Amino acid sequence: MNPPVVLITGAARGIGRATASALAEKGCKLGLIDRDAGPLQEAAKELEARGATIATSPADVSDREALFAAVRAIExxxxxxxxxxxxxxxxxxxxVPDLDVAGLRAMLGVNVIGVAQSIEAVLPGMIARGAGHIVGVSSVAGYRGLPWMASYSASKAALSAYLEALRxxxxxxxxxxxxxxxxxxxxxLTRDTPFxxxxxxxxxxxxxxxxxRAALRRPRNCVFPLGTSVGMAFLRHVPDPIFDWMMDRAGPRALTTDF
Ligand SMILES: NC(=O)c1ccc[n+]([C@@H]2O[C@H](COP(=O)([O-])OP(=O)(O)OC[C@H]3O[C@@H](n4cnc5c(N)ncnc54)[C@H](OP(=O)(O)O)[C@@H]3O)[C@@H](O)[C@H]2O)c1
Structure with missing residues (x-):
């Protein structure tokens, strides 16, 4: 099989950029989207210097019109x-107590609606060809409501349920x-957490x-690392009173800040 054409959102930094690099090594043609044009160009240059075929288009995934225009330009x-x-x-x-509901709204807008819109932009083409694969990057933080990241946990729980329901x-x-x-x-994303x-x-x-690897092999789930995967699978099934007891202690032990 020829290496596929892959679209990556959040491709300028962090995990998205590293995924682009790994897929370039496999010979995939890559479409890269991120909201910041500068770092996106920088990522593209680095990959092109290694011989990869790259198309970039800056867009905010929570802006449907801009995102669709970016996807069409890449296609x-x-x-x-x-x-x-x-x-x-x-x-x-x-x-607590301020809750930062604006932050919650932003996380839902990017982590849930942004992913849904990204799927929406590529799905008609995939269905017309009768083939395609989607990797949604969620988090083990969506397995249960983690006390110091209520909004993030909620957004990732919503995303995981959404992806599972579409399957x-x-x-x-x-x-x-x-x-x-x-x-x-x-x-x-993790750098400033006050651990x-x-x-x-x-x-x-x-x-x-x-x-x-998951983008090419297409498993239903890709959870890592192993220790976290096992620990979170256990936590997922712990009864509520025990979970509450554990989290009540874990939070203050983990962070320097009150929550
Ligand atoms: N790091 C972790 O421990 C971890 C664990 C589990 C899951 N994840 C998930 O992995 C994914 C990547 O996170 P990361 O850790 O690599 O974070 P990161 O280093 O901050 O990279 C995220 C990239 O996405 C871009 N982005 C953010 N909002 C966007 C938007 N609305 N439209 C387009 N691009 C946008 C960011 O741009 P800006 O730099 O301009 O914000 C950045 O380039 C996220 O979905 C995250 O929730 C991360």
């Missing part, structure tokens, strides 16, 4: 998108879905390699 250069890696996402702490109807039309759930990865002591994190290059 005009590379052809129909065969694989989508919807990686653009934002995070942040949620503290059967899309499969019948030849389109498959991977829900990717990374644990902690060392990127801008009390250093937290073991995966490097973005490793996360990118795993997501790139």
């Amino acid at each position: 005009a250069k590379l052809g129909g998108i065969e694989v989508l890696v919807a990686c653009a996402g934002i995070g942040g702490l949620t503290q 059967p109807a899309l499969k019948r039309r030849g389109v498959t879905i991977t829900t990717a759930c990374p644990g902690f990865v060392r990127t801008a 009390r002591s250093p937290v073991k994190m995966m490097e973005p290059e490793e996360a990118g390699r795993r997501i790139a």
Whole structure:
């Protein structure tokens, strides 16, 4: 099989950029979208210098019109998108009592609506060809409501449920879905979290390699690293009173800030 044409959102930095790099190594043609044109060009230059075929178009994934225009511009250069890696996402702490509902709205707008719109932009082409694959980058933080990241957890829980719910109807039309759930990865998203002591994190290059593999092999789920995957699977099934007890202790131990 020829390497597919892959569209990656959030491709200028972090996990998206690392995924682009890993997919370029596999010979994929890449369409890159991010909201910031400068870093996007920089990422494209680096990949082109390694011989990759790249098309870029800056857009905010929460702006449907701009996103659709960007996808159409990329398709005009590379052809129909065969694989989508919807990686653009934002995070942040949620503290009581102010709750930062504006932050919640922004996270839902990017992490849920932004992914849904990215799928919407490429799906008609995939269905017309009877083939395609979508990787939605969610998080293990969506497995349960984690106390210091209520808004982020809620957005990722919504995204994981959304991707799972789409699976059967899309499969019948030849389109498959991977829900990717990374644990902690060392990127801008985690850099400013006020952890009390250093937290073991995966490097973005490793996360990118795993997501790139999932983009090509098409599993239903891609959860990593193994320790986090096992720990969060356990936490998912812990009864509520025990979960509350654990989180009541875990939060203050993990962070220097009150929440
Ligand atoms: N890092 C982790 O520990 C971790 C764990 C689990 C899941 N994830 C998920 O992995 C994905 C990538 O995160 P990351 O850690 O790589 O973060 P990152 O380093 O901040 O990279 C995210 C990229 O997406 C871009 N982006 C944000 N909002 C956008 C929008 N509305 N439209 C277009 N592009 C946008 C960012 O641009 P700006 O720089 O301009 O914001 C940035 O280039 C996210 O969905 C995140 O939730 C991360």
